Amino acid sequence: MNQTDTDWRTLLGKHWSLASDWRTLAGEFDLNFSDGEVIYKVMRADCPRDIVDLQIACLTHLAKYDIAVPRLIPTLAGEPLIEVADGSSTHLCWAISRLPGTVLADTQPLAQTLIEEIATALAALHTALADFDHPALARTMRWDSREALNVRDDATALSSHPLAETLHAIFANLTAPALESLQALPTQAIHNDLNEHNLFCHVLPNTAPQLAGIIDFGDMIAAPRVMDIANAAAYLMLQTDQPITTLNHFVAAYAVACPLNEAEVSLVWPLALTRMAVSAVHAHESAAGGDDDPYLQTSQAAVSRFLADYAATNTDFVEAGLRQATGLAPRHQTTRDWIVTHGHTAAPLFDRSLVDAPQLDLHIAGVDMPDNPIAPDLAQVAQRVAALDPDSTRGVLGRYREARLIYGADFFLAGDHQASTRRTFHIAIDVFLPAGTPVRAPLDSVVHSAEVCDREFDYGGLIVLKHTPADGVTFYTLYGHLQHNSAATLEVGQSIKRGEVFAHLGAEHENGGWPPHIHFQVGLTDAPGSDWPGVVEPEHLEAWLDVFPDPAPLLSLQPGSVSGREIAPADTEQRRHRHSPPNLRTSYDTPLQVVRGWRNLLFDECGRTYLDAYNNVPHVGHSHPRIRRAVDQQLRLLNTNTRYLQPIHAAYSEALVARMPESLSVCFLLSSGSEANELALRLARHATGSKETIALRAGYHGHTVTTIDISDYKFSGPGGDGQAEWVHIVDNPDTFRAGEDKDGAAFAAQIGDIVHTLEESGRKPGCFIAETFPSVGGQIVPPSDYLQHAYRHVREAGGVCIADEVQTGLGRLGEYFWGFEHQGVVPDIVVLGKPMGNGYPLAAVITTPDIAERFDSGMEFFATFGGASVACAAGLEVLRIIDDERLADNAAAVGGYLLNGLRSLSQRWPLLADVRGMGLFIGVEIADASRRPLPEETNYIVNRLRDHRVLIGSDGPDHNVLKIRPPLTFSREDADHLLTILDRVLAEAALAHCC
Ligand code: PMP
Numbered sequence: 005m006n007q008t009d010t011d012w013r014t015l016l017g018k019h020w021s022l023a024s025d026w027r028t029l030a031g032e033f034d035l036n037f038s039d040g041e042v043i044y045k046v047m048r049a050d051c052p053r054d055i056v057d058l059q060i061a062c063l064t065h066l067a068k069y070d071i072a073v074p075r076l077i078p079t080l081a082g083e084p085l086i087e088v089a090d091g092s093s094t095h096l097c098w099a100i101s102r103l104p105g106t107v108l109a110d111t112q113p114l115a116q117t118l119i120e121e122i123a124t125a126l127a128a129l130h131t132a133l134a135d136f137d138h139p140a141l142a143r144t145m146r147w148d149s150r151e152a153l154n155v156r157d158d159a160t161a162l163s164s165h166p167l168a169e170t171l172h173a174i175f176a177n178l179t180a181p182a183l184e185s186l187q188a189l190p191t192q193a194i195h196n197d198l199n200e201h202n203l204f205c206h207v208l209p210n211t212a213p214q215l216a217g218i219i220d221f222g223d224m225i226a227a228p229r230v231m232d233i234a235n236a237a238a239y240l241m242l243q244t245d246q247p248i249t250t251l252n253h254f255v256a257a258y259a260v261a262c263p264l265n266e267a268e269v270s271l272v273w274p275l276a277l278t279r280m281a282v283s284a285v286h287a288h289e290s291a292a293g294g295d296d297d298p299y300l301q302t303s304q305a306a307v308s309r310f311l312a313d314y315a316a317t318n319t320d321f322v323e324a325g326l327r328q329a330t331g332l333a334p335r336h337q338t339t340r341d342w343i344v345t346h347g348h349t350a351a352p353l354f355d356r357s358l359v360d361a362p363q364l365d366l367h368i369a370g371v372d373m374p375d376n377p378i379a380p381d382l383a384q385v386a387q388r389v390a391a392l393d394p395d396s397t398r399g400v401l402g403r404y405r406e407a408r409l410i411y412g413a414d415f416f417l418a419g420d421h422q423a424s425t426r427r428t429f430h431i432a433i434d435v436f437l438p439a440g441t442p443v444r445a446p447l448d449s450v451v452h453s454a455e456v457c458d459r460e461f462d463y464g465g466l467i468v469l470k471h472t473p474a475d476g477v478t479f480y481t482l483y484g485h486l487q488h489n490s491a492a493t494l495e496v497g498q499s500i501k502r503g504e505v506f507a508h509l510g511a512e513h514e515n516g517g518w519p520p521h522i523h524f525q526v527g528l529t530d531a532p533g534s535d536w537p538g539v540v541e542p543e544h545l546e547a548w549l550d551v552f553p554d555p556a557p558l559l560s561l562q563p564g565s566v567s568g569r570e571i572a573p574a575d576t577e578q579r580r581h582r583h584s585p586p587n588l589r590t591s592y593d594t595p596l597q598v599v600r601g602w603r604n605l606l607f608d609e610c611g612r613t614y615l616d617a618y619n620n621v622p623h624v625g626h627s628h629p630r631i632r633r634a635v636d637q638q639l640r641l642l643n644t645n646t647r648y649l650q651p652i653h654a655a656y657s658e659a660l661v662a663r664m665p666e667s668l669s670v671c672f673l674l675s676s677g678s679e680a681n682e683l684a685l686r687l688a689r690h691a692t693g694s695k696e697t698i699a700l701r702a703g704y705h706g707h708t709v710t711t712i713d714i715s716d717y718k719f720s721g722p723g724g725d726g727q728a729e730w731v732h733i734v735d736n737p738d739t740f741r742a743g744e745d746k747d748g749a750a751f752a753a754q755i756g757d758i759v760h761t762l763e764e765s766g767r768k769p770g771c772f773i774a775e776t777f778p779s780v781g782g783q784i785v786p787p788s789d790y791l792q793h794a795y796r797h798v799r800e801a802g803g804v805c806i807a808d809e810v811q812t813g814l815g816r817l818g819e820y821f822w823g824f825e826h827q828g829v830v831p832d833i834v835v836l837g838k839p840m841g842n843g844y845p846l847a848a849v850i851t852t853p854d855i856a857e858r859f860d861s862g863m864e865f866f867a868t869f870g871g872a873s874v875a876c877a878a879g880l881e882v883l884r885i886i887d888d889e890r891l892a893d894n895a896a897a898v899g900g901y902l903l904n905g906l907r908s909l910s911q912r913w914p915l916l917a918d919v920r921g922m923g924l925f926i927g928v929e930i931a932d933a934s935r936r937p938l939p940e941e942t943n944y945i946v947n948r949l950r951d952h953r954v955l956i957g958s959d960g961p962d963h964n965v966l967k968i969r970p971p972l973t974f975s976r977e978d979a980d981h982l983l984t985i986l987d988r989v990l991a992e993a994a995l996a997h998c999c
Contacts, residue, residue, distance in 0.1 A: 007090050012037060015088050016044050019079040020099055042077050043102050049093035056096050058140040059221045060084045062133070062193065063100065069132040071125065072204075072217030074100035105216035106207050109200040111993040114243045115212030119250055120257035122203060122215055126195070126236055127261030129218065130229050133193040141193050141226040146286065148196075149231050149278045150186060152178055159285045161292045167284065167308060170315045174281040177274045177319075185267045186275075189228035197223040198236035200243055207993045210944040230268040233258055234275030241276065242306040247314060248325060249543055251276070256329035264330050273322045277315060280307050318537075318551065320529040325547035334550040336528045342477045343526065347557025350446035351503035353524070354399065354437060358559050361399040362392040364436075367568050368409050368428075368611050369599040375629055377409035377602050386519040389436045402434025402521065404554055406568025407611045409600070411539050427539040428611030431552045432482070432525035433559065433566050439511040439520040443483060443490075445500045446558050447471045452480055453532035454494040464514030465491030467507055468533040469500065481558065482533050483507055484523030485515040526555040542610035571609040573597040587723075591957065592950045601626025603973045606955065614953045617970040617982050623814060623839030624885040625973035631842045631881050638877035646673070646871040656876035659883050660848060663821060665830045670856040672849040673871035677810040677837030678706025680847040684833045685710055685771065687851060688804045690859045691832075694770035698732045698758055698798065702961040704780040705773060705808055705835075714773060717780050717961075732758045732769075736778050736961075737786035740918040740929055748786065752793030759801040769803030771833075776823030779811040782960030783927020783967055785920050791827035804855065807831035810847075811925070814839050815886050815972060818896025818923030826922070844878035845869065891972040895923035902926060902968070902979040909983060913990040915941060915998040924974055927959075928966040932998065937962035941998060948989040954982055 007015065009028050012035065016022065022039045029036040035046035047056055063076045064084075077099040078084050085098045108114070108122075146155050156162065156175045165171060195202075195218065202220040205213040237254050241247035255272055258264070287304040290297065320335075327334060334340070352358075364372045364385070372388040374380035393400045407428045449469035457463040465486035472478045490507035500506045509520050523538055529551050540548040556566050576597055580588075590596070596614070600607040603625035606614040616626065624631065638652065646653060657671040674680045689695055697714050699705070704717040712718045713728050720727065727733065735742070737751040759769055772794060778784040795805045812823035813836050820826045822834070832855060837847035847870075859865070869875065886892060903921055906928055910916035915938060917931035930942040942964045949956055957967040970978070989995075 009035075009037070012044075012046060016046075016097060016099075019081070019083075019086055019097070020044065020077065021080065038102060041102055042099050043074070044097065044099045046088070047096040047098075049090070049095060051096060052140075053096060054138075054140040055222065056085060056098060058138045058224060060098060061138050062136060062221045062224060065136045066129075066132055069128070071128050071132055072103065072215070073129075073221075074103060074217070074219055076100055103204040103217040103219060104206065105204040106213075106993070107201050108203040108205055108213075108243070111205045111207055111213040112243075113212070113992055114240060114250065116253050117212050118205065118215060119240060119253045122198075122236065122240070123254045123257035124261050125215055125218060126198060126232060127258050129195060130192070130232065130262060136193045137226075138193070141224060143225060145223070145225065146282065147223055147279075148225055148227060149178075149234070149275050149282070150183065150227065152278045152282055153183075155282050155285055159289060161289055162285055164292075165284065165288045167311050167315075170311050171281045171284060174274075174277045174311075174315060178278060182271065182274055186228060186230075186271055189230065189267060189271075191226045191228055193224055194227050194229060194232040195221060195223070196225050196227065196232060196235065198232065199239040205993075207996055209997045210940045210994050213993050228268070228271075229262070230264070230271050231275055233264075233268075234272050235279045237272065238276040238279040241314075242280075242303070242310055246543065247310065248317070248322065251322070252325050252329040252547075255326055259330040266332060269326050269330050269332060270323055272326055273319060277311075280311055283307055284311065316535075318529060318531055318535065320531075320551045321544070321547055324550035325544060328546055328550070336479075339477045339479050339528060340553055342474060343479065343553060343557050344563055346473070348560045350558045350560070351444055353443055353446060353522075353559065354435070354441060355444075356397070356399060358399050358401065358435065358561060361401050361435075363401045363403060363566060364388060364392065364434075365569075366402060366406060366408050366410065366430075368407050368607055368609070369571070370406075370569075373409065373600075375627070375632075377600065377607065378605075380410045382517045382519070389519045393436070396438045400436040400521075401566050402430065402436065403566050403568045404431060404433050404556065405545070405549065406430045407542065407609065408539070408568075409607060409611050426611065426613065427537065427541050429540050429542060429545050429548070430538065430568070431540055431548055432484075432523045432538055433555050434521045434523055435559075436519055436521040437509055439509050439514075440487070441509040441520075442505040443486070443507045443509065443522060445469060445502055445504050445506050446481060447473050448502050449481075449500045449506075451494045451496050451498045451500065452530070453496060453534070454491040455532070455534050456488050456491050457484065457534060461516035462514055463516045464488060464510035465507065466533040467491055467494060468527075468536070469506075470530075480527040480530065481555070482523070482525040482527060482536055484525070484533075484538065485510045485518070485521060487511070487514060524555050524559070525552055526558060527552050542612060545610075571597070571599060573609065593947050594950070596950065596955075603627075604971050604975070604978050612953060614950075614955050615978055615981055616955050617968050617974065617978070618955045618957045619971060620811060620816065620969045621838050621843050622971045623816075624842050624882055624889065624891060625971045628842060628885060630885055631844070631878055634877045634881035635844060635874055638874045641873070643872055643874040645868055646866070650873055650876075652873050652876045652880070653871045656880045657871075659880055660836075661850065663883070664834065664850055667830055667852050668834060668850045670851050670853055672851075672865065672867075673875070674847040674849065674867050675845040675869040675875065676706070676847050677808075677835065678708045678711050679867070679870075680810075680835045680837055680849050681705040681711045681714075681773070681806075681808065682708055683849045684773070684806045684808075684835050684851075685714070687833055687849065687855050687859050688771035688773075688806060690861060691804050691855045692768070692770045692802060694768050694803070695730045696732065696762055696767055696770045696803075697730060698734060698755055698769055698772040698803075700774050700778055700781060701733050701735050702781040703773075703775060703778065705775075732762075734758065736781045736784055737790045738778075738782060738784045739787065740920070740935070746787075748788065748790035749793045751787065751790055752797060755794050756797040759797050759803075763801060769798055769801050771804050771806050772798040773806040773808060775808045775811060776827065777812045777817070777922070777925055779925070779967070779969070780959050782929070782965040783921060783925065783969075785922055785925075786827070788826060788828065791824065791829045795829050795831075804832040805829070806833040806835060808835045810835060810837035811969070814882070815892030816895055816923055816925050816969065818892055818899050820922075821892060840882060841875055841878040842882050844875055846875045846879050886972070889973070892923075894974070895972045898974050898976055898979055899923040899926065901976055902974075902982070905979060905983040906986075909987055909990070912987075913999070915990070915995065921968070924968075924970055924972055926968040928968070929960070930964045930966065937964035938998065939963040941995060942966065944994055945986070945989055948992065948994075949985060952985045952989065954985045956982075 025040040204216040374384040452468040457466040840846040918929035
């Protein structure tokens with residue numbers, strides 16, 4: 005174009021009243037300007053008039069509907085369109101209103117709610133366009149999927165595309181019947197280019213973006229609606245790492261507004277792949293022609309990744325999911341019914357009945373599940389099989405539809421993407437029998453595929469038989485872990501008679517190390533055996549179950565009688581509510597049900613893996629086998645109380661006190677932190693004769709009457725009774741809030757003031773109680789001299805000092821085994837709890853002989869569970885593991901690494917206003933530039949991390965501190981994973997207002 009942008013402004017200014025905020029916008033072929041509210045479009049010189057006219061007519065038509073699309077802005081003279089000369093050429097110019105918001109491409113994440121809004125908007129658009137017509141809609145273009153085969157045939161460079169084979173397969177899927185069924189669908193005006201740059205979103209603080217509207221009607225054609233649905237779904241799938249879920253959500257929401265028929269539903273997936281294939285061909289040809297438009301190449305990277313990962317996805321499975329999403333009945337119902345009603349007429353696979361065969365419980369929470377879910381010891385499975393069927397006469401069954409944890413060990417740390425797609429549900433029945441057991445065909449069969457399956461491990465011979473036992477009934481049966489020879493001697497297409505022996509069970513080495521068994525699966529798909537997943541992701545279980553129904557009837561077993569247990573969270577929640585107090589809360593907006601733990605991992609009922617960066621009770625890691633053994637051993641011997649002499653009680657008290665400064669040599673054992681703090685307060689009152697208690701603001705010491713009285717977090721919070729007159733609260737030694745130059749002496753001065761006031765009124769302090777590093781108070785690391793000054797004030801006035809080390813003790817701080825060591829003080833009373841028994845209830849009060857003696861007023865001290873044998877066994881083993889596994893050193897090293905990583909993140913994300921901590925006691929203050937706390941943002945971050953399967957908490961007086969205090973087994977890889985996910989969450993649109 006000859007005109008400069010300024011010339012255009014002058015020219016357009018003659019026809020529209022322009023606002024001052026004039027900008028040039030990006031455009032592929034045309035010039036686009038904006039003055040804030042309005043976009044002015046100067047079309048390329050050769051732009052056909054009817055295409056502009058089509059868009060104008062469409063927007064005029066849509067203006068009658070409540071649909072968020074741009075409105076046409078006529079000229080001052082009321083014209084929709086003008087022609088402007090530019091040298092020898094003329095340009096069509098027109099104007100539309102500008103939609104608010106940001107393009108979808110820049111608004112991560114693509115939340116389910118947004119996907120549904122887009123689908124609903126598309127359905128509304130289709131409804132509104134049903135009676136819209138225009139001559140230009142009848143044009144042919146390469147972005148019309150009905151032309152895809154021509155695109156393929158015209159593409160000169162397709163064979164040099166790195167994914168040429170995949171692309172050819174996608175085009176080949178557009179078979180004549182598929183194209184015919186597409187051609188047979190009614191046509192209407194469709195948008196035809198609903199990509200991530202043509203969707204606008206409102207970016208809202210602390211919540212998912214919402215749809216603001218749809219733009220760019222320049223590619224409209226008349227075509228079946230399903231093409232629009234498939235194209236939009238294709239682009240949306242490129243925006244997520246859960247594309248099949250995205251597809252199902254999108255199509256489901258569309259179908260709620262505009263129901264889809266069978267033909268449409270079965271075309272969605274092939275057409276979505278076609279749109280991506282056409283786009284790949286187009287980009288490849290452009291690049292070959294010298295056009296290396298970075299935008300095109302970036303979007304192509306996503307297309308190529310998607311096609312490489314998903315183009316070969318089983319289409320029966322995708323269609324099953326879409327049918328469920330749109331409320332259509334599953335396909336192959338006749339076959340399904342036949343299997344249920346006639347399955348028992350099949351010949352037995354083995355020369356024995358399986359009716360009484362015992363079942364293995366390999367569910368995540370099952371008794372037969374090996375201890376270590378990361379590297380399962382298959383010898384344990386073999387032992388269980390042998391225990392259930394010692395003479396190998398009955399056979400042992402493994403369950404269908406069972407969530408297991410035994411597949412794929414490297415499932416977690418490479419990124420949440422892998423965690424979320426981990427396969428856990430077993431969708432076959434296993435029959436464990438001796439190697440070499442002959443297998444008979446259940447029905448007349450044709451060999452469909454016969455392979456040897458040895459991807460990573462040797463899984464032996466794999467055979468699929470095809471059966472057509474009745475009119476309209478066709479299905480397949482798969483047999484895995486056979487002898488190699490069984491597969492090698494069969495020919496595809498070969499017939500096998502009902503009851504004929506066609507294979508033999510493989511040995512252990514043909515079972516990937518498992519005890520010999522057959523994996524028996526029934527399929528309604530004609531994929532070859534190597535493409536049958538034997539285990540599937542929980543997200544898509546229901547769709548896979550439609551493709552791979554319950555094989556039990558074909559083994560003459562009742563349907564559902566060999567199926568894994570289900571532990572639906574909704575059911576657990578309902579039952580919990582029925583019998584629990586209303587203020588018994590769960591964490592997170594969507595409560596999490598967990599059924600197993602291991603080291604730093606927690607697993608939900610489907611085997612989804614969560615990184616536990618929050619729980620400090622499983623100090624040496626969840627389900628530590630040594631703890632289990634120690635508890636088990638002691639339980640077998642004896643579990644009784646301190647009224648008897650017991651070596652284990654003496655040994656544990658000794659071991660615990662050995663870790664303390666010399667003066668603290670008397671140990672009371674109890675079973676909870678609250679109970680221990682109660683006792684500590686009693687000790688202090690006996691020792692000093694005073695009840696006056698000084699405690700920290702936002703402190704928490706327990707849930708009993710007296711501990712609530714001294715816990716500002718509770719008595720000043722919702723439902724609290726307020727401060728008792730014998731309780732005196734001082735500020736937390738929080739340098740972030742108070743200013744870095746405030747030292748320990750300055751913070752402790754408040755205690756001096758209280759002591760002074762008490763003395764003036766003839767009283768004296770009984771005790772000062774503080775968490776050494778306040779946790780509920782916001783994961784605070786006090787100045788290193790704080791307690792020295794605090795204790796001095798208290799002791800000078802005759803009070804005693806209690807250190808609540810419930811959260812900080814036992815090596816969590818890395819460098820210091822106890823928090824008070826960091827402060828260079830020795831408390832008079834130390835309270836321990838949470839981590840002591842790694843989950844076995846155990847707490848302690850440790851004090852001086854002098855204080856213990858003054859407590860001995862004649863009244864017996866006795867707590868039934870305090871110091872009981874099993875608790876002591878657990879506690880002793882915890883201390884040993886901390887040493888043996890050098891967990892305090894690990895806390896120092898990994899904690900330091902994580903703190904560094906968080907500090908680097910805070911450079912990039914200013915809302916991480918303060919990163920603090922020591923070892924694996926870490927807090928991140930979420931605040932704005934003026935240190936104003938941001939509790940809603942904090943809550944958003946914690947919940948989004950949970951969505952990404954990383955568990956942390958939040959705390960602090962203003963609920964704006966991310967709380968990170970994992971089991972001490974936390975590794976550098978765990979820290980990296982946490983940092984990666986946190987970084988991703990911080991980049992989400994919902995937090996953009998903080999950047
Ligand atoms: N003190 C502190 C510092 C705590 O964090 C807790 C528990 N959160 C307690 C005492 C009370 O312990 P418990 O819940 O075992 O009674």
